[in-house]
Amino acid sequence: MIQFQHVTRSYGNRVAVDRLHLDVAPGELLALLGHNGAGKTTSIKMLVGLLRPSQGQVLVGGYEVSKNPREASKLVGYVPDQPYLYDKLSGREFLEFVGEMYGLHPADVREAVAREASRFQLTEFLDQLTESYSHGMRQRTVFAAALIHEPEVLVVDEPMVGLDPQSIRLVKDLLQEYVQRGKTVLMSTHTLSVAEEIANRVAVMKAGELQFQGTLEELYDLVPQADRTLEALYLSLMEDKSSA
Amino acid sequence: MPPTSLVSNSAPAPYPSNRLPTHEREGQIFWKLRWREIRAQTERLRTRARLRTGLVLILSIVFWVGLYALFYAGFDLIVARVGQPGAPYHAETVRFVFTIFFGALQVMLVFSAGIILYGSLYASPETDFLLTLPVRDSRIVYYRFQEALFFSSWGFFLLASPMMVAYGWVVQAPWYYFCYLPLMIVAFAYIPCALGAIFCLLLINRLPYMSRLLVGGVALVVMVIAYFSIWETLNVSDADLLGPAWFQETFRRFRFTRGEWLPSTWLSNGLLEAARPIALDPEDLPWLEGGKYLLVLLCNALFLHVVVAWLGERIFRESYFGLYTRPARESKSYMVWFDRWAQMLLCFFPREIRLLIVKDLRLFRRDPMQWSQFLIFFGLLILYFLNIDRFRQHRSDIDVQAWVNIVSFLNLAVVGLIVSTFTTRFIYPLISLEGRRFWILGRLPVNRDTILWSKFLFAAGGAWIPSAALVLISDLMLNVTMMVVCMHQLICLLLCLGLAGMAVGLGALLPDFRERSPAKIAAGFGGTLNLVLSALYILIVVLGNALPCHLYLLATSPLLRYRLDPEALEFWLVVTLAGSAVLTGLVAMIPLSKGLRAFRQLEV
Numbered sequence: 001m002i003q004f005q006h007v008t009r010s011y012g013n014r015v016a017v018d019r020l021h022l023d024v025a026p027g028e029l030l031a032l033l034g035h036n037g038a039g040k041t042t043s044i045k046m047l048v049g050l051l052r053p054s055q056g057q058v059l060v061g062g063y064e065v066s067k068n069p070r071e072a073s074k075l076v077g078y079v080p081d082q083p084y085l086y087d088k089l090s091g092r093e094f095l096e097f098v099g100e101m102y103g104l105h106p107a108d109v110r111e112a113v114a115r116e117a118s119r120f121q122l123t124e125f126l127d128q129l130t131e132s133y134s135h136g137m138r139q140r141t142v143f144a145a146a147l148i149h150e151p152e153v154l155v156v157d158e159p160m161v162g163l164d165p166q167s168i169r170l171v172k173d174l175l176q177e178y179v180q181r182g183k184t185v186l187m188s189t190h191t192l193s194v195a196e197e198i199a200n201r202v203a204v205m206k207a208g209e210l211q212f213q214g215t216l217e218e219l220y221d222l223v224p225q226a227d228r229t230l231e232a233l234y235l236s237l238m239e240d241k242s243s244a
Numbered sequence: 245m246p247p248t249s250l251v252s253n254s255a256p257a258p259y260p261s262n263r264l265p266t267h268e269r270e271g272q273i274f275w276k277l278r279w280r281e282i283r284a285q286t287e288r289l290r291t292r293a294r295l296r297t298g299l300v301l302i303l304s305i306v307f308w309v310g311l312y313a314l315f316y317a318g319f320d321l322i323v324a325r326v327g328q329p330g331a332p333y334h335a336e337t338v339r340f341v342f343t344i345f346f347g348a349l350q351v352m353l354v355f356s357a358g359i360i361l362y363g364s365l366y367a368s369p370e371t372d373f374l375l376t377l378p379v380r381d382s383r384i385v386y387y388r389f390q391e392a393l394f395f396s397s398w399g400f401f402l403l404a405s406p407m408m409v410a411y412g413w414v415v416q417a418p419w420y421y422f423c424y425l426p427l428m429i430v431a432f433a434y435i436p437c438a439l440g441a442i443f444c445l446l447l448i449n450r451l452p453y454m455s456r457l458l459v460g461g462v463a464l465v466v467m468v469i470a471y472f473s474i475w476e477t478l479n480v481s482d483a484d485l486l487g488p489a490w491f492q493e494t495f496r497r498f499r500f501t502r503g504e505w506l507p508s509t510w511l512s513n514g515l516l517e518a519a520r521p522i523a524l525d526p527e528d529l530p531w532l533e534g535g536k537y538l539l540v541l542l543c544n545a546l547f548l549h550v551v552v553a554w555l556g557e558r559i560f561r562e563s564y565f566g567l568y569t570r571p572a573r574e575s576k577s578y579m580v581w582f583d584r585w586a587q588m589l590l591c592f593f594p595r596e597i598r599l600l601i602v603k604d605l606r607l608f609r610r611d612p613m614q615w616s617q618f619l620i621f622f623g624l625l626i627l628y629f630l631n632i633d634r635f636r637q638h639r640s641d642i643d644v645q646a647w648v649n650i651v652s653f654l655n656l657a658v659v660g661l662i663v664s665t666f667t668t669r670f671i672y673p674l675i676s677l678e679g680r681r682f683w684i685l686g687r688l689p690v691n692r693d694t695i696l697w698s699k700f701l702f703a704a705g706g707a708w709i710p711s712a713a714l715v716l717i718s719d720l721m722l723n724v725t726m727m728v729v730c731m732h733q734l735i736c737l738l739l740c741l742g743l744a745g746m747a748v749g750l751g752a753l754l755p756d757f758r759e760r761s762p763a764k765i766a767a768g769f770g771g772t773l774n775l776v777l778s779a780l781y782i783l784i785v786v787l788g789n790a791l792p793c794h795l796y797l798l799a800t801s802p803l804l805r806y807r808l809d810p811e812a813l814e815f816w817l818v819v820t821l822a823g824s825a826v827l828t829g830l831v832a833m834i835p836l837s838k839g840l841r842a843f844r845q846l847e848v
Contacts, residue, residue: 010569011571012570012571013571014571048376049375049376050372050568051565051568051569052565052569054569069375069378069381069561070264070378070379070380071264071378073376073377073378074264074378076376078376080372080376082369084370084372086277086281086370088280088281088284088285088288089277089280089281093280097273097277098377100265100269100276101265101273101378101379102264102377102378103265103378129284
């Protein structure tokens, strides 16, 4: 469903993503891990159409993102690390706007808004202007907007930041349930325990290069000397590559 | 619909994509978004910002009526001297006024629309959000262009509409003249704004491939050429000022504003034709002639609308990608020598105050929003002050001497008003913004009073140095007496102290810790109150001192024989100066003391 085909992205002489080759299949949750500046956000921005690869192609559902941005983004729901909401719209109006932009019929939009508001416990303050929302409420509203059209691909960048434990549980359950329905999730995170708990596969990036992609079992096999926790494996992998 | 561009043969077949909104549906969705935002914003202004909204409305109406009266008197004079429409020189004279006025505004609209569009299209998180939705690129560009059009042209509506209405009333224009007006205004404003948008899109599309040095060099050359062109056009001999030869020469020099290909000329001609009385000749139809120019404006506006949408679809995303994948410049801390100098100059203050002032100075000079506005306003004032020495030619005339005195006080008031906008925009929000960093300041072993006093000293000192220099330049160019120079300098110092105290005190008394944007904090109730009180304070101080000074000048002039007692006026001058000092003390200390009390008890 998601394909990075030998993708490189440079900023002048600095290579942010170097020949990234990565596939994510339907029904799979891939956790993208890496230090700050590893190239995770640049990769995600190329996936959602905010950046164009210098070389290579990014495909979503067979559509090349930089050449068919509308068709590709129709298949994607995106939760950025710094969510944007219209301060002067209520949560309901914002969700309706997003739903209508994805081509839903107004009646379907109303139904979808009610569904997502219920799922993310937004109903109580859905008619308040979003300028009065707390960070957690904003984050949940953005999640609801990303799922309003039930996209085939959900891309989430640091989904747990600012959420309370109850909301974290909600999001984890949601992502797992979403994958079980055959959808695709790509999640960038620093919260290794969450990745360990819900990801089918992990991809580790460092300095723009993909260091590893595979299941946790495969990672255990790669670094047998480390403890069998993702944190220990990740740190060990990073250390190995640094010293190599 | 199958995708227009797919990948290599080995790629899987594209996933079926449901129908996306049509162009029309997309437009409707965005209009609904706009309408909902306007409704919420209006409701907020009505319920939470009544003072500001009321003030803006009242001041706008006063401004409009004042301009209308001014233009009415001007056109009345033209009609009285040159004759009604149809008289030999009427059209030529009015066309001269119209073409210069609309031509100048046309250029400003191109630049303002381009700059505003850049800010809203390329440097906005909303654009990032919209780019992740299945929205057409042309729609995003058009949506942001609408905002640029509104924000850049409301000033044009406010300036041009009283002039057009005044002309219509003076010449008793037919009814259709007034029907054409709104259409002509909108169609005309659309053209330069669309051109600004086109330039903006094309420039940003090429920008990643240009070197910064080249762009800076070209901008500098353009500015120098523009400056010398304006200088050459306006630079005429003082000896013939306002004489017949001066008028003829000026008319000739401004012939470029009457070019047939300029929208400002179409608008001017359209207004003149529509305002003509209906002639006896059945083939001479003023409504038709005026209507033709209106159609020319409309057609060009619509054509440029299509060009903006076409360019948006083709180059916006490319230009956006290019802009955000340029090599990032490292943000180094430049001008360390400036901080060292500031430390040395502030050596007579306690160490804590010195450190806090230097910290605020660093933040000021590293924020282009602050120093660029400061430079623009003070730069424009310097240019104006350096060009007001024409009065020197007529110093023997007591009327001119009196005017010089009045102008010097008006300049002082202008400097004060500019300082008040800066204290409102940049000093008033400082405490509110510190609230977010209060975990640093609040835990430092520094008395909280020290923090507020440092803000006051930073504001007063930062305002006084450039203001005093500006007032001195104005006085030197006007060649006023030493007594007036000293008086102006003293009033300038008082104004800076009063305005700084008021802004810091009210800022601490009415903080807004929820808001991140200093512009929004300044636009709130406290900021508006600060601006209004500052303007009142400036008017009281300047008018209170200008009146006795003016009468004193008349009393001491050998050219006049007014029965005024100079000694009594001297006493009055001293009393008003002392009164200004007392008022300044009250204006600065009352808000500061209340602000200090509130700041000591602050819990964030």
